């Protein structure tokens with residue numbers, strides 16, 4: 628017998644919340660049943676667009692729909708993450724499965740608590756780490772599985788926003804961004820998640836951060852450039868370059884990830900667009916997907932979350948889990964530590980054990 632669709636309520640009706648709603652409406656594994664925003668007009672507008680009731684607090688939504696299977700949290704906040712903790716914890720407390728936007732939180736203590744609480748409540752916690760939910764990423768994983776990369780030697784990830792003509796008057800004085808690590812905390816979760824997806828856990832991190840002259844002259848507090856060197860548990864070394872529109876990207880466009888190994892090398896360009904594979908003495912194999920819209924990653928990632936729950940995948944094995952999101956935040960906080968200590972090597976804080984803590988006797 629086919630499973631009935633999972634009932635979903637979405638919290639936070641900004642542009643991203645509505646993108647999530649569209650994905651649920653189009654997905655046969657889901658039934659969008661309610662939307663919620665603290666701002667009445669935003670909730671009402673979305674309710675009209677998706678023909679579902681509007682709520683102005685998660686509490687009311689949970690009370691009206693106790694049968695909800697999933698609460699999807701698409702709020703934002705300082706550094707695009709400070710408004711995630713409260714609704715996520717409230718939904719977990721109600722025993723709901725939760726998908727949250729990235730970064731899981733801008734606060735590492737809160738991020739750890741969220742992952743821990745989902746484990747205690749025995750529910751699914753996923754994060755919208757959508758940058759590796761694409762056709763090129765699937766092809767790349769197949770190259771790795773087929774032994775076409777071999778022993779991993781190095782990876783290089785260049786990502787951010789294209790630009791290079793910043794003038795002081797262009798600088799966004801919105802307070803959400805006027806914090807030194809706002810770009811690092813809001814954005815680096817994506818490249819770190821991609822690097823970890825392909826190369827595994829990171830053991831050492833060294834970071835330099837800066838901002839270009841026009842940002843300094845404009846009084847911008849945000850450090851918009853990150854140059855991060857790392858070592859993975861599998862012995863691979865990696866380099867991550869991120870910037871927020873301070874320069875034009877060259878080869879690979881706004882998003883490129885190259886992984887080189889003893890048997891071959893692949894490079895994904897512009898996230899969703901193209902993957903090239905090189906093998907010694909052979910012509911490169913180029914696969915262009917024909918997809919140019921990065922937005923295509925959202926329905927794929929959301930479908931994966933729905934599929935993992937529908938199929939009863941063990942909670943520790945879902946794709947882009949809360950723990951995976953926590954890993955990226957541990958790397959970001961390690962990078963901040965490294966930068967603040969003048970470029971010293973920092974070992975990221977250990978992640979919670981996957982199968983529970985064996986030292987706790989129940």
Ligand SMILES: NC(=O)c1ccc[n+]([C@@H]2O[C@H](COP(=O)([O-])OP(=O)(O)OC[C@H]3O[C@@H](n4cnc5c(N)ncnc54)[C@H](O)[C@@H]3O)[C@@H](O)[C@H]2O)c1
Pocket residue numbers: 638639640641642643644663664665666669683684685701702703704707708710713714728729730755756757813
């Ligand atoms: N995965 C991606 O590719 C991607 C891309 C862009 C943004 N994002 C993330 O998506 C999130 C949302 O971004 P956005 O631009 O739509 O934000 P936004 O600020 O436009 O919208 C957030 C909404 O949440 C509402 N809200 C806040 N706290 C609430 C609460 N407790 N209950 C109900 N509503 C509440 C706000 O009123 C606001 O309308 C951010 O975390 C951002 O980092 C992800």
